[in-house]
Amino acid sequence: MQLYETFDIPSEIQNRIEDRRDENDNPDHYLIGSEGYTAPDMSIVKDAVTSLILGKNVLLKGPTGAGKTKLAELISYFFNQPMYSINCSVDLDAEALLGYKTLTYDDQNNAHITFIPGPVENAMKNGELLYIDEINTAKAETLPILNGVLDYRRMVLNPFTGETVRAKGNFGVIAAINEGYIGTAPLNEALKNRFIVIEVPYLQGPALKEMLSEQSLLNDSNQLDQFVTLSTDLQSKVRDGQISEEAASPRSLLDACDLTTFMEARRAIKRAITDKLEDEREKAAVENIAETIFGRVQEKG
Ligand SMILES: Nc1ncnc2c1ncn2[C@@H]1O[C@H](COP(=O)(O)OP(=O)(O)OP(=O)(O)O)[C@@H](O)[C@H]1O
Structure with missing residues (x-):
């Protein structure tokens, strides 16, 4: 892939990306704006991709409009792996992450309670990428749900279904923060501790x-x-x-x-x-x- 040269990806990581691309062979994957990322510093892409290949979570830290989403899309393209997105805010709750129950009706008009899985559960069960944008705008009470998802356990107990959800295959997490903006808080240490932090500055x-x-x-x-x-x-x-x-x-x-x-x-x-x-x-x-x-x-x- 030309991108390996562009971003100077080490050959061992290239081989592992190729293996992952084969495993993720997904013809329906819609690749949005994938080629459009320009790196302010070559190590940014290389280190983010390497960390994810090694099974680490990546936290992209940088000001608004620095291209963090664009970089996450590039990584999704690199791995040929779809990405579920969550946009955090103070209103984000466990249901927005894990899913919720709702009433549905069958052909005979009988009501059923159906569980609609949220992005965290979907990404874990399908072994896909999860992009958590503006993670530091979420309420401090909501985020600890993710602790088990982000550490070696790679699991979460879904309180709405009673099911223990375990991450499959190449599940990976990329989060983004704009530190210091109104409405944001410094990320809790226990959470930050679970990420490799990559600074994403403005291009110059x-x-x-x-x-x-x-x-x-x-x-x-x-x-x-x-x-x-x-x-x-x-x-x-x-x-x-x-x-x-x-x-x-x-x-x-x-x-x-x-x-x-x-x-x-x-x-x-x-x-x-x-x-x-x-x-x-x-x-x-x-x-x-x-x-x-x-x-x-x-x-x-
Ligand atoms: N390094 C870059 N490479 C390519 N496009 C960039 C880059 N930096 C900024 N852009 C462009 O600037 C706009 C903002 O980028 P993007 O949405 O990825 O930023 P962001 O860091 O995710 O922003 P926010 O923190 O506000 O969510 C997009 O149109 C994107 O194409």
């Missing part, structure tokens, strides 16, 4: 240009360079504590590049980046950087 420089040119509508090389400079300057202000991290998110940059194909870049930046910020000083800082790079606004319309 030529890798960012490659991603923006692949994924946005903008194809003017000079303008793409200007957006890369904008990102570098925004990330430096983030490090100085002058603006919040999401101002430098590639997701917003992609939006700004797309809009720039139809409007003046300064207005695109205002819509896609500046106006998402709450603090007036942060907005002014972004505007100043944009003015330095893209010049004063000339267009009226």
Whole structure:
């Protein structure tokens, strides 16, 4: 596979991935955006894939829009293995993880209580991947359910069915966190302890240009360079504590590049980046950087 070279995957891990791909031979697997991940650092993909092949759980830690979901999709593609997703929030409860009972009716209109399995149970029973997004937004009481799933036991007692569910085959867990955002809490130590932690920073420089040119509508090389400079300057202000991290998110940059194909870049930046910020000083800082790079606004319309 070309991706082995792209991400410098060691040959022993390549062999084990090939074995896993054969075991997971799944013609129905729908591969979303699988080739679209650009690595900010080659070790990220290599270490994530290696950890999962060794049966470890992987925690992707990085700011919003850093490509964590995209990386999980790439791994799912690498292994030719479908991925069940959970989006955590304070409302996440045991039922959302494990499943719930509901009334169903047969052809004779007789009512039955049926159990609808949740993503954790599905991924474990089918030996698939499980992606737990924003794991640190879930309530502290909910997550201990996962402790047994994430350690050597690879099992959970489903309280709704009384069944002990054991993980099959190549079951694996990838979780993601944005630390330090409103509504998030530091991940409980016992849970964090069950993961290999992989930091996923924002893309910069030529890798960012490659991603923006692949994924946005903008194809003017000079303008793409200007957006890369904008990102570098925004990330430096983030490090100085002058603006919040999401101002430098590639997701917003992609939006700004797309809009720039139809409007003046300064207005695109205002819509896609500046106006998402709450603090007036942060907005002014972004505007100043944009003015330095893209010049004063000339267009009226
Ligand atoms: N390294 C990258 N490679 C490819 N695409 C990227 C990368 N970083 C960001 N993107 C693009 O930016 C957008 C956000 O990426 P993604 O949803 O994977 O981020 P995330 O880290 O999961 O975000 P969140 O924490 O908000 O869930 C997507 O459109 C994605 O294609």
